[in-house]
Amino acid sequence: MAAPPTTPETRERLIDAAVFLFWQNGYAATGVAEILARAKVNSGSFYHFFRSKEALLLAVLDWYVRGLKPFVMQPAFAQSPDPIERVFAVLAFYRQNLIKTGCTYGCPIGRLALEIPENRAEVHHLLAANFDGWTAAIETCLDAARDRLPPDLDRTSLSQFVLTVMEGGVMQSRAHRRIGPFDASVRHLRRYFELLTQSPHHARPVTPPRPIPRPGGPRKTTHRSLTQELL
Amino acid sequence: MAAPPTTPETRERLIDAAVFLFWQNGYAATGVAEILARAKVNSGSFYHFFRSKEALLLAVLDWYVRGLKPFVMQPAFAQSPDPIERVFAVLAFYRQNLIKTGCTYGCPIGRLALEIPENRAEVHHLLAANFDGWTAAIETCLDAARDRLPPDLDRTSLSQFVLTVMEGGVMQSRAHRRIGPFDASVRHLRRYFELLTQSPHHARPVTPPRPIPRPGGPRKTTHRSLTQELL
DNA sequence: GTCTATATGCCGATAGAC
DNA sequence: GTCTATCGGCATATAGAC
Incomplete structure (x- = not known):
């Protein structure tokens, strides 16, 4: 279970580099070549893991x-x-x-x-x-x-x-x-x-907090699907 | 003092086109060629008025x-x-x-x-x-x-x-x-x-009744160009 | 001031050997 | 999975006639 001491894998290095460069320079202004240089990855490896720059985004x-x-x-x-x-x-x-x-x-x-x-x-x-x-x-x-x-x-x-x-x-x-x-x-x-x-909205009641979770109530959004939420 | 009915001058057409395109697509994603096409201006005229795309910005x-x-x-x-x-x-x-x-x-x-x-x-x-x-x-x-x-x-x-x-x-x-x-x-x-x-910082004068602000109330302008409406 | 043609370079993406 | 070499295209900007 101990994490191996290897350098990060190619895919992770690419993501790390892009995270920084998109943050610093934005998406359009960051060239793929810049990402490759920072991640020390060749073009061929990049397109092995990502079909395009947008896929990396x-x-x-x-x-x-x-x-x-x-x-x-x-x-x-x-x-x-x-x-x-x-x-x-x-x-x-x-x-x-x-x-x-x-x-x-x-x-x-x-x-x-x-x-x-x-x-x-x-x-x-x-x-x-x-x-x-x-x-x-x-x-x-x-x-x-x-x-x-x-x-x-x-x-x-x-x-x-x-x-x-x-x-x-x-x-x-x-x-x-x-x-x-x-x-x-x-x-x-x-x-x-x-x-x-x-x-001074009201006198505060001493009523204890609610035990009953309502079915349609506020959801915990962390388990929402990333691809089904909009609209 | 009446405005002459001429078409806008070249420089103004370029600015109008760029105002709209930078608004719609951003700066880096807008090509000079796109601006030229929208303004109906040739490349030579553009660089007569502006030394670069950034000067237009x-x-x-x-x-x-x-x-x-x-x-x-x-x-x-x-x-x-x-x-x-x-x-x-x-x-x-x-x-x-x-x-x-x-x-x-x-x-x-x-x-x-x-x-x-x-x-x-x-x-x-x-x-x-x-x-x-x-x-x-x-x-x-x-x-x-x-x-x-x-x-x-x-x-x-x-x-x-x-x-x-x-x-x-x-x-x-x-x-x-x-x-x-x-x-x-x-x-x-x-x-x-x-x-x-x-x-309750201090005694206040009479507060006027607050009308509901209809967002974007009645527009009276009909011939303003689209780009002129947006800031 | 306006026009056409073009220079020059970087862009994202690909080919194909290993 | 990784490497080198390179493609075709579009980017900004320029040259030079009119």
């Missing part, structure tokens, strides 16, 4: 879907047991990436979501799946904090709002090359949460 | 800077005299563009802000100038509504937050091909404003 996006929890959400959640603090720990993760790159590399998924031509349905499907996984993870935090939030509040749409704030903040910080707009956006999101949790 | 971004007030802000502000409603009228403008394009074309500035390589300083400078013009216009609304907002609130950063919500919402709607995420984000921004204006 799909593998990259699948890699992001699978890596979201172990590499983003779980480390962020480990920062605090408080569910709302966990939301902001996720945002702090993206802030760190901005800082480390001089505010030049933002969210790789967001970048691709705006770059990829609209007629590549399969690619956009995987982009949407990435967003869905992200918001679903945030939603688990919001659900855990439901007692502090107004009862009429829709936590699914609030999780989308959190993603909106992250992506919009990253975009402005990249344009300005300053972390300021990102921080400003997160501060306002923080204030929104404070106002929501302070709003 | 700079002209396009300058076009957006100059068009922001007449083609986006003023029409939106005409929807309501209430300054906070005007903020949401601007957001409704972008909603309309999403709807008209099946949620495929978003904000052209945001798209370019994430696509253009980070080492093109001049381009990013003009992208930031576009964002600055946008948030400055929003800030005039917030300043006009200052009596309804908490005294400690920083209106500059709130105007950046409004842009963040617009851009993040557009991005998610493009990925999902549904207007839902955009609407959800704007709803939460609305709720944030309501909480801010309701917070």
